[in-house]
Amino acid sequence: MAPTLQLILEAIVSGILTGGVYALMAAGLTLVFGVMDIINVAQGAFVVLGAYLSYSLASTFHIDLFLGLFITIPVMFVLGVVLELALIRPLKRDRTQLSILVTYAIAIILEGVLGIVYSTDNVKLFAWYTTASIPVGSFYLPVIYLMAFGLSVVLLAALYVLLYWTKFGRSVRATTQNRAAALLIGIDVERVAALTFGVGVALTAAGGMAFGATTSFNPGSHYDLISRLLVIIILGGMGSLGGALIASVGMLVIEDITAVVWSPVWASTVFFALLVILLLFRPQGLFGKFATRNQ
Amino acid sequence: MTTAAQPQQASTQRPRAISMRVWQTLFWALCLVAAIVFPLVFSNPSVTTVAFFTLVFAAAGTAWNIFSGYTGYIALGHAAFFGIGCYTLALACKWWHVPGGWEPFAFVPLAGLAAAVFALPVGAIALRTRRHTFVVITIAIFFIFQLLAYNLRGLTNGSAGLELPIPPWSGALFNLPFYYMILAVLLLAVATSWFVRHSKYGLELLAIRDDEDRARGLGVRTTFTKLSAFILSAFFVGMAGSIWAYFLLSIYPPFAFDANFDVLIALMAFLGGLGTISGPLLGALIIIPAQQYLTVTYSQNGLYLIFEGVLFLVVILLLPEGIIPALHTRVIKRLWAAKETPVAPAPPTAPVAATVDGSGSPPPDASISADRERRVVGS
Numbered sequence: 001m002a003p004t005l006q007l008i009l010e011a012i013v014s015g016i017l018t019g020g021v022y023a024l025m026a027a028g029l030t031l032v033f034g035v036m037d038i039i040n041v042a043q044g045a046f047v048v049l050g051a052y053l054s055y056s057l058a059s060t061f062h063i064d065l066f067l068g069l070f071i072t073i074p075v076m077f078v079l080g081v082v083l084e085l086a087l088i089r090p091l092k093r094d095r096t097q098l099s100i101l102v103t104y105a106i107a108i109i110l111e112g113v114l115g116i117v118y119s120t121d122n123v124k125l126f127a128w129y130t131t132a133s134i135p136v137g138s139f140y141l142p143v144i145y146l147m148a149f150g151l152s153v154v155l156l157a158a159l160y161v162l163l164y165w166t167k168f169g170r171s172v173r174a175t176t177q178n179r180a181a182a183l184l185i186g187i188d189v190e191r192v193a194a195l196t197f198g199v200g201v202a203l204t205a206a207g208g209m210a211f212g213a214t215t216s217f218n219p220g221s222h223y224d225l226i227s228r229l230l231v232i233i234i235l236g237g238m239g240s241l242g243g244a245l246i247a248s249v250g251m252l253v254i255e256d257i258t259a260v261v262w263s264p265v266w267a268s269t270v271f272f273a274l275l276v277i278l279l280l281f282r283p284q285g286l287f288g289k290f291a292t293r294n295q
Numbered sequence: 296m297t298t299a300a301q302p303q304q305a306s307t308q309r310p311r312a313i314s315m316r317v318w319q320t321l322f323w324a325l326c327l328v329a330a331i332v333f334p335l336v337f338s339n340p341s342v343t344t345v346a347f348f349t350l351v352f353a354a355a356g357t358a359w360n361i362f363s364g365y366t367g368y369i370a371l372g373h374a375a376f377f378g379i380g381c382y383t384l385a386l387a388c389k390w391w392h393v394p395g396g397w398e399p400f401a402f403v404p405l406a407g408l409a410a411a412v413f414a415l416p417v418g419a420i421a422l423r424t425r426r427h428t429f430v431v432i433t434i435a436i437f438f439i440f441q442l443l444a445y446n447l448r449g450l451t452n453g454s455a456g457l458e459l460p461i462p463p464w465s466g467a468l469f470n471l472p473f474y475y476m477i478l479a480v481l482l483l484a485v486a487t488s489w490f491v492r493h494s495k496y497g498l499e500l501l502a503i504r505d506d507e508d509r510a511r512g513l514g515v516r517t518t519f520t521k522l523s524a525f526i527l528s529a530f531f532v533g534m535a536g537s538i539w540a541y542f543l544l545s546i547y548p549p550f551a552f553d554a555n556f557d558v559l560i561a562l563m564a565f566l567g568g569l570g571t572i573s574g575p576l577l578g579a580l581i582i583i584p585a586q587q588y589l590t591v592t593y594s595q596n597g598l599y600l601i602f603e604g605v606l607f608l609v610v611i612l613l614l615p616e617g618i619i620p621a622l623h624t625r626v627i628k629r630l631w632a633a634k635e636t637p638v639a640p641a642p643p644t645a646p647v648a649a650t651v652d653g654s655g656s657p658p659p660d661a662s663i664s665a666d667r668e669r670r671v672v673g674s
Contacts, residue, residue, distance in 0.1 A: 039427045090612055097369050098611050100430055101565065104558055105607035112600030120597075219597075223554050227438045230431045238428065265446045272439040276420055279432065283423045 010139050011260045015253030017145040020152035022248035025207035026232045028200030034176040034239035035196040038099035044226030045107035046201050050208025051217055065127050065209055072205040080201025084194045114219035124216040148210035155206050231275045234285050243287030334474050343470040349583040351539045354481040356563040356575030358531030361488050362524045364570035367504030371557040372433030375440040376410040376529040378551035380536025383409040385457040395460035400476050403537045410533025411526045418525035441552035456547035473542045484531045488572050566610045568617030
């Protein structure tokens with residue numbers, strides 16, 4: 001009994017730590033959804049792109065993974081803004097559904113390009129701290145998990161500051177609450193949308209680095225990522241930032257516990273099955289508001 | 296703008312409608328004949344293989360369109376039903392020791408039924424939500440099934456996959472039985488799509504697409520209507536999947552449950568024209584040979600993905616309504632221009648082009664059908 005309990009405890013800790021990284025990726029996704037009313041299916045592909053960018057910086061220029069973020073985050077921000085201007089904004093009609101297809105197209109183009117540039121073999125980010133671990137109680141905790149979690153906390157705090165303490169953040173929240181009213185009081189909604197998309201993509205640079213340092217990945221990894229991220233934001237309630245944070249930590253903990261108690265192969269299935277069960281009772285997700293965006 | 300044209304159109308409708316109908320029937324008959332003789336004329340196995348894949352996707356796309364095209368609910372999880380069809384046939388052959396040959400084809404309807412049975416709870420859950428949540432739920436459900444195919448080792452043999460019985464046909468004729476079977480399924484799917492489109496049931500589906508709440512207010516049993524269309528489309532997708540599996544002779548989870556399949560059939564429908572009968576057919580005719588060509592010529596998978604993605608972007612950004620409705624709008628515009636002149640004969644090309652759409656109408660309900668058409672174009 002005792003070892004099982006310890007394994008469960010370990011699963012909970014690692015679930016919380018990885019959950020933090022997923023929260024970072026999901027935050028971008030749900031933020032973009034809230035402001036623009038679109039689902040960025042390419043979020044998973046951006047995460048993989050971010051991981052590969054860090055990989056290139058580390059292996060070619062020998063730049064530290066965390067220092068490299070000062071390069072990759074701005075690059076991904078610009079990429080996000082450009083893609084929004086070029087591909088999302090021209091969708092005038094039926095933007096909600098068409099945007100899913102457009103971002104899916106972006107995702108498979110990225111997958112194809114990455115496959116040609118980096119081949120489809122699995123890679124993993126490497127630094128001196130990715131293999132180190134420290135003893136916590138009776139088990140060893142990989143240092144990179146702690147660092148990735150710390151990075152997520154810092155960036156999510158920065159996102160909080162951006163959203164709640166700045167004028168831009170106020171426009172973002174206003175647009176989320178009511179787009180028409182935001183337009184009426186003089187907010188440049190289109191500009192807010194482009195910048196928000198940029199912020200959402202920029203977060204994946206950090207998320208990708210953390211993901212790539214903890215898991216091995218290949219250009220096709222984005223399917224797995226996006227399916228989890230979508231489940232997280234639905235579960236948390238679409239557009240709800242807090243919901244996304246709670247859902248990602250909750251889901252990862254449940255998944256890790258399932259892996260320990262039952263079997264690792266069923267971990268993701270439980271993840272999805274929980275979503276289906278939840279939606280039977282709360283179609284709007286845990287923290288979502290129902291049909292408030294139907295205008 | 297075309298609303299004003301309605302009365303005039305009605306007065307001149309009869310002769311033109313009849314000629315349109317004749318053209319239309321002729322066009323479809325020609326297509327059918329071409330499809331039947333195609334593998335006999337181009338008997339090279341590599342050509343008939345591409346033709347076979349094209350028909351599989353045409354059938355699946357048509358089936359997808361019955362639900363997603365008509366109701367406007369974009370489902371991105373139909374690969375699950377395709378996979379269920381694959382596995383049903385493989386398991387049926389395994390359990391009942393079906394020998395290779397014509398016999399496995401007898402289980403194709405069973406595969407469709409299995410997909411339909413799974414579609415009932417899946418649809419019931421997914422259709423509680425709308426818009427993006429629905430899209431995302433269908434994706435999630437697809438991943439559940441893919442994981443189950445990997446994990447239920449006792450049933451599906453996990454990632455090692457399942458083998459199907461090998462038919463005794465010789466090399467040159469090997470593709471033909473598969474080709475004609477999938478052609479039959481395709482015809483059935485197109486016929487169903489046509490009947491749905493021209494029935495009150497189809498109007499209800501379109502009403503749901505246009506305004507679900509209002510449709511419900513007007514007495515459409517929306518839940519039943521949506522769910523039945525979902526099941527119907529899953530049925531045909533499952534049948535297409537089973538024939539595809541038998542053709543490949545072995546199936547593995549990543550091929551039977553392929554996330555790309557979902558996007559491919561959606562792309563086909565969008566390219567040809569969402570919610571039109573011939574749209575998915577045209578889309579399959581363009582995309583699948585191109586895809587096969589690219590995969591054969593450049594074995595690198597990445598190039599093909601880039602092609603598919605770029606094509607998708609081009610279609611959605613430049614031609615969001617699809618080829619068929621775009622043609623149709625042009626024809627309507629031309630008819631409208633022709634009506635400005637005192638004599639209003641139809642331009643000679645108009646009926647021909649309109650027949651491509653496959654929803655040219657019998658004279659009595661011409662106005663209703665024209666109205667439906669416009670919604671497709673303008674929605």
